[in-house]
Amino acid sequence: MAPVKNGRYLFNEIPSGYPIPGQTTVYDESETIDLDTVPLNGGALVKLLVVSIDPYLRGRMRRAEAKSYNEPFKIGEPLMNWGVGLVLRSDSSSVKAGDHVYGYFKFQQYEIVDATRVLVLENKEGLPWSAYVGVAGMPGQTAYHAWKEFAEAKKGDTVFVTTGAGVVGATVVQLAKADGLKVIASAGSDDKVEFMKSIGVDVPFNYKTTKTAEVLEKEGPINVYWDNVGGESFEAAIEYAAKGARFIECGMISGYNTSEVYQVKNLMKIVTKQLHIHGFIVTDLMPKYNPEFYSSFVGRIGRGEIAYKEHLLVGLERAGEGILDVQSGRNFGKCVIVVGEDKA
Amino acid sequence: MAPVKNGRYLFNEIPSGYPIPGQTTVYDESETIDLDTVPLNGGALVKLLVVSIDPYLRGRMRRAEAKSYNEPFKIGEPLMNWGVGLVLRSDSSSVKAGDHVYGYFKFQQYEIVDATRVLVLENKEGLPWSAYVGVAGMPGQTAYHAWKEFAEAKKGDTVFVTTGAGVVGATVVQLAKADGLKVIASAGSDDKVEFMKSIGVDVPFNYKTTKTAEVLEKEGPINVYWDNVGGESFEAAIEYAAKGARFIECGMISGYNTSEVYQVKNLMKIVTKQLHIHGFIVTDLMPKYNPEFYSSFVGRIGRGEIAYKEHLLVGLERAGEGILDVQSGRNFGKCVIVVGEDKA
Structure with missing residues (x-):
């Protein structure tokens, strides 16, 4: 198959106030990827389906020298956050093509990831994938x-x-x-x-x-x-x-x-x-509480016992809009960017 | 025996900045007490030996309306704090004449107290009484x-x-x-x-x-x-x-x-x-930790394992000076007012 575009949403400039789409962050389609032949080097090729927009992302948009609990985003590199993707190909025994995986992904349509750092979602509850970066994430x-x-x-x-x-x-x-x-x-x-x-x-x-x-x-x-x-x-x-x-x-x-x-x-x-x-x-609390969260709390969400609202924006190019919505409180419900369709 | 003076150190005026001796607080000798005949009503007559001056006293010098964890001092009434006294007479089975007691006392030379609210100090360690309102208090x-x-x-x-x-x-x-x-x-x-x-x-x-x-x-x-x-x-x-x-x-x-x-x-x-x-x-932590404090830590003080310094001022009339010393950091060591001699 011929190479396809691999859209990315990049950090462009450190904001002084609210992060402005097109200025603080920009959408870029200059890169391409050949999904059939790109080398995996032991990893897995993941198509990003949904990615989360959260308040804390603002804290990563800072000067490289400013220390905090997380790393600052790098100018010219994609943003990153929790998302759900579909495995297209895998060199790893941890995941296989067709698996849905939860992990910390780049804001880009296709990414080769270390398969040991993602979680395979069985989704017995039949939740929408967006829920796994929100109330179930x-x-x-x-x-x-x-x-x-x-x-x-x-x-x-x-x-x-x-x-x-x-x-x-x-x-x-x-x-x-x-x-x-x-x-x-x-x-x-x-x-x-x-x-x-x-x-x-x-x-x-x-x-x-x-x-x-x-x-x-x-x-x-x-x-x-x-x-x-x-x-x-x-x-x-x-x-x-x-x-x-x-x-x-x-x-x-x-x-x-x-x-x-x-x-x-x-x-x-x-x-x-x-x-x-x-x-x-x-x-830092995940090792202690994630097991009971997935074994018990996600089931309660699946049974409809926990109400939640979503604010879905379709298209990776709208990530900056979502970020500004969340920083300014304009979103009503969990902001999630729907990046790709759930098919190979 | 004829009545004797019962000196008191009174709260006089709410301070706006540092508490000024003679203005915020005043020494008063207008009251007298007959130590032999004053009725005890089930309590005990205590001669105050030492009383502590602590930073928190400033917080009690506030408007009556301002809520906090403790009560504000009342204008015209004696200040209060932790002290050690000598029991002169007792109507209570909890204490007897000659006992040394630790409690929350008025800044006055003689006071009739509820004997169930004081602690009899055995002082096996032979510490000076002032230590019991400081490092051992x-x-x-x-x-x-x-x-x-x-x-x-x-x-x-x-x-x-x-x-x-x-x-x-x-x-x-x-x-x-x-x-x-x-x-x-x-x-x-x-x-x-x-x-x-x-x-x-x-x-x-x-x-x-x-x-x-x-x-x-x-x-x-x-x-x-x-x-x-x-x-x-x-x-x-x-x-x-x-x-x-x-x-x-x-x-x-x-x-x-x-x-x-x-x-x-x-x-x-x-x-x-x-x-x-x-x-x-x-x-609020005393019920949990006082037993081990008295059974173990005070012994370490008695054996000279815990160093401490004292800033002793002799005479109840110097309480205001001690308070200002503590608020301004002029004291070097625990500020204690020596109110009376250790004898009946």
Whole structure:
């Protein structure tokens, strides 16, 4: 067969504020690949079907010198994230042609991967592949693993969940309700508030029209805080925390796209309220919790017990649009790029 | 016997900055007491021998409406804190005349107390009574209990201890060295740096002449942070924390006497470095750790294995001077007011 185009979505420029499609990132079709003859060197040729867009990607769009828990993206190279692909050919005994695999892929249509670093998805639950990068993938694991590790959930406790309509927040909400907690949750639009109500949030509110501090003053104090936001929300959570409250620090998106830093003025209350504040990166919790996540939680998703919403964009060239949607909160549901059709 | 004066040290006015002796607090000798005939109503008459001056007292000098973990002092009433007294008379079976008792006392020479709320000190170790409000009392418990609860100390770890020459900090230093850690510690004068060196601190420094961030950049990253200071020091500790570091938040004295709040700019690194930040109030840890503290740690003090320094001021009328010394860091060693002689 003749070579085909191998579209890639590249990191082009370090953003100072929001990442702009076509500037921060660009779509490129200059490369081709011969799917039949490209050497595999012991690996597997994977056709990318779906790839996830998550808030943390913004953190990899930084100067090469700036240290963090992950590597910065390289200018001129494809972005990367969790995705699901179809194995077209394999030199490895770990996977075979026709397998669907979950892994950390480049934003490109075809990639030769180390087959020992992907997970073959049996998908007995019959979920759409997009779910495996959302509620049944890294974001679902983020919610599940950290809730189990840090929440110390007790029936009758009150939890405040930020970005409660997002895939992580909505999963946390449902875990908290299952554990018998009163759930306060915020999101940035009225339809998201309606969705939060539909999944059992006791006190859903739109943080753009209602002050977080006022809601927490009335409905708190809170025993658990799930933070995706940071800044003013973090400050309000400290202010209305109960003694000994657990803070699960998943992200602080309010600070990702601005050089201004919100001044948190009540850090002393970490001492006086005896708070326990836990930052975490989900990859470090995966060895401990992935087995039960796949053996038990994914089944609950398959049986329809866990509600989730998706925001699908079709075409790898739309990755930048998805990234901006997620950074600005315009997406309603888990943002996933549908890259290719599920056929060889 | 004729009534005698019963000197009291009173809270007089809410301070806006540092508490000023004679203004924030005043000494009063207007009351008298007849030690032989005053009715005990089931309690015990205690002569106060020593009373502790601690940083947290500043937090009780606040408006009556401002909530915290403890009660605000009342204007016109004596201050209160941990002390040691001599029982002169007792109506209770819990204590008898001649007993030495540890408890939370009013700043006044003679007080009738609920005998069930004091601890009889046997003092087999022969320590000075002042030690029982310092290294062998609440401040020592602060260090011991929180270190055991939160440090997760591992040989080879590095800890940074602020106010490392103070009774809490110096006790933490010695616990950390016993656990095999490398210890970085800060204090505010060169003689305090010398003292820190003498108790085993590997990297002692004067934070007034050397930047904390520069020391931590060179000697870190740190696995444990003992915070008595907050603000800029807290920020530097975050910046140079190792992945998964434990922060023990004992106090943030840098903010106690100012309305200006230092802006901590790197809170997002709580997430990316997977930090665990624990606020605590020692009284809540006492039920769990006091038994082993008294049965084992106080013995180590008695055998001279734990070094400590005291800053003794003789006379209850000097309490305000001691309070200001502690808030401004002028004391070198545990500040204790010697109120009365150890005789009936």
